[in-house]
Amino acid sequence: MFEIQNLTARYGPLVAVNDVSLSFDTGVRMGIFGHNGSGKSTLLKCLVGGVRDISGAVAFDGSPIVADQVHRNVMLGIGFVPQVQNVFPNLTVEQNLHIAGSKSDSSFLEEAYALFPLLRERQDQFAGDMSGGEQQMLAVALALMTRPQILLLDEPTAGLAPAIVKNVLGSLSRINSELGTGLILVEQNVLAALDVVERAIVLKGGRVVFDGASEELRAKEDLWAWF
Amino acid sequence: MEYILTVMVLIGINVILATSFNLILGYGGLMSVAHPIFYAIGAYCSGLLAIHLQIPVPLSILMGAGIAMVLSFGVSLPSLRVSGDYLVIASIGFQLGILHVINNLEFTGAAGGLTNIPVLNEGPSRSLVFVLLIAVVAACAVMLVGWIVEGDYGRAITAMRNDEEAFSALGRNAMNIKIVLFAIGSGMAGLAGALYAHYFAYVTPEQFGIFTSAALLTMVVVGGAATTWGPLVGAVLLTTLPQAITFLGLPVSIMAPLQGVIYTTLVIFFLFARPQGLTGGTRGGGGLEAWSASAAFRARRDAE
Numbered sequence: 237m238f239e240i241q242n243l244t245a246r247y248g249p250l251v252a253v254n255d256v257s258l259s260f261d262t263g264v265r266m267g268i269f270g271h272n273g274s275g276k277s278t279l280l281k282c283l284v285g286g287v288r289d290i291s292g293a294v295a296f297d298g299s300p301i302v303a304d305q306v307h308r309n310v311m312l313g314i315g316f317v318p319q320v321q322n323v324f325p326n327l328t329v330e331q332n333l334h335i336a337g338s339k340s341d342s343s344f345l346e347e348a349y350a351l352f353p354l355l356r357e358r359q360d361q362f363a364g365d366m367s368g369g370e371q372q373m374l375a376v377a378l379a380l381m382t383r384p385q386i387l388l389l390d391e392p393t394a395g396l397a398p399a400i401v402k403n404v405l406g407s408l409s410r411i412n413s414e415l416g417t418g419l420i421l422v423e424q425n426v427l428a429a430l431d432v433v434e435r436a437i438v439l440k441g442g443r444v445v446f447d448g449a450s451e452e453l454r455a456k457e458d459l460w461a462w463f
Numbered sequence: 464m465e466y467i468l469t470v471m472v473l474i475g476i477n478v479i480l481a482t483s484f485n486l487i488l489g490y491g492g493l494m495s496v497a498h499p500i501f502y503a504i505g506a507y508c509s510g511l512l513a514i515h516l517q518i519p520v521p522l523s524i525l526m527g528a529g530i531a532m533v534l535s536f537g538v539s540l541p542s543l544r545v546s547g548d549y550l551v552i553a554s555i556g557f558q559l560g561i562l563h564v565i566n567n568l569e570f571t572g573a574a575g576g577l578t579n580i581p582v583l584n585e586g587p588s589r590s591l592v593f594v595l596l597i598a599v600v601a602a603c604a605v606m607l608v609g610w611i612v613e614g615d616y617g618r619a620i621t622a623m624r625n626d627e628e629a630f631s632a633l634g635r636n637a638m639n640i641k642i643v644l645f646a647i648g649s650g651m652a653g654l655a656g657a658l659y660a661h662y663f664a665y666v667t668p669e670q671f672g673i674f675t676s677a678a679l680l681t682m683v684v685v686g687g688a689a690t691t692w693g694p695l696v697g698a699v700l701l702t703t704l705p706q707a708i709t710f711l712g713l714p715v716s717i718m719a720p721l722q723g724v725i726y727t728t729l730v731i732f733f734l735f736a737r738p739q740g741l742t743g744g745t746r747g748g749g750g751l752e753a754w755s756a757s758a759a760f761r762a763r764r765d766a767e
Binding site: 286311317321322325326332336378379381382 | 626630634
């Protein structure tokens with residue numbers, strides 16, 4: 237279970253996340269939405285300790301998330317897929333997966349290939365030569381190699397064609413239903429993401445202005461006014 | 464003959480320096496230009512230990528390399544907080560700071576340099592024996608770096624160079640890799656410095672300044688960054704080329720700047736015309752293309 241208490245995150249004088257308190261179970265399917273600069277990516281990074289200047293507390297299953305110690309925090313069972321540069325372009329697909337697996341159990345390689353058969357076909361291809369959608373698939377597979385209980389994804393569909401968006405979000409739903417891995421998505425593509433998540437949070441100016449069921453957010457006639 | 468042997472000693476020392484610099488800059492992607500200061504630390508510490516404490520030369524050489532390895536924390540620790548251009552600036556600051564200290568201490572010989580350093584070996588075949596020794600050390604340096612960058616650890620280094628955030632997100636600790644790369648690379652540079660000091664018996668602070676950083680960078684770029692053989696090729700080429708120019712019989716006032724012009728021209732030429740260097744091949748095979756693949760990769764993704 238994630239518990240966030242009075243979290244404030246800053247970049248110098250700029251307050252990106254302002255006094256946010258939330259809690260959610262590890263199996264959750266949750267979307268974090270908001271306009272550019274609303275603090276949604278910063279909030280996601282705080283969950284894995286990726287922001288140095290924070291106050292308040294974040295804990296995962298009772299263990300504190302320590303700021304600036306991403307490599308330790310993810311080993312608590314948190315998978316993190318950064319928005320861009322989330323694969324290693326100079327390594328092949330298989331080498332990417334080995335890098336990810338060497339801290340946990342490399343036997344999970346076969347399971348990753350079972351989840352994403354395309355990656356097996358491309359195992360000897362350099363990750364940098366793959367398309368955006370394929371790279372996103374690989375990025376998710378990399379995060380899964382650490383066997384997370386919950387997966388944090390920062391705009392997983394950014395820059396992808398609509399058909400590929402559907403594929404990527406479909407894969408995420410499958411991971412949630414087949415592996416029981418929780419999903420927290422930061423997304424600009426609100427309508428597509430609302431099909432996947434069950435809980436939605438909207439941030440504005442670093443503060444939570446909506447926290448409820450995804451259907452509730454979708455039903456709002458003034459939905460776009462939130463963004 | 465003695466001249467040729469001396470040039471061969473310089474080639475061997477530059478192979479060790481360029482190979483170790485390539486480990487940090489080429490493979491690790493750590494933009495530190497302070498490498499010559501660890502060369503200086505090895506040379507001065509080894510020399511001073513042998514002169515003032517009468518420590519046997521082989522032991523003082525090893526101690527010089529060890530001290531350089533330990534002092535590499537001076538650059539590796541800032542690299543945990545800053546990267547890219549900022550690390551270049553931090554490393555220049557570290558380099559100039561240490562050089563300033565050396566330049567102003569009496570017991571290091573100050574600006575005049577450290578003289579009367581005991582030589583490692585004597586006798587009629589002194590230079591030949593030293594050439595053989597330095598050839599063995601240089602070969603070991605190339606093999607050591609080649610071994611480090613192969614296998615799982617090498618792939619981890621590549622992944623860290625590609626993207627530190629993504630690397631950390633997989634539970635891997637970039638900090639440990641940076642510290643190890645700086646320690647090994649700097650220790651090798653210190654070893655090169657100590658060997659230099661105990662062959663030529665004389666070192667001056669001006670040998671370890673920014674010009675030496677530029678020369679080493681040129682060797683790595685021209686030979687092929689992030690390749691096993693590139694620094695060796697670059698070191699051989701860029702040690703012999705300035706020596707060859709001396710046979711042109713040009714005035715000294717032209718010779719010195721000409722060397723700088725050659726280095727600069729070569730770096731610019733290779734950056735534009737052959738970023739993979741002389742020995743680099745495809746992206747997986749190294750060169751500046753491998754080194755900067757992350758940037759190209761990001762640009763492609765942004766465009767999609």
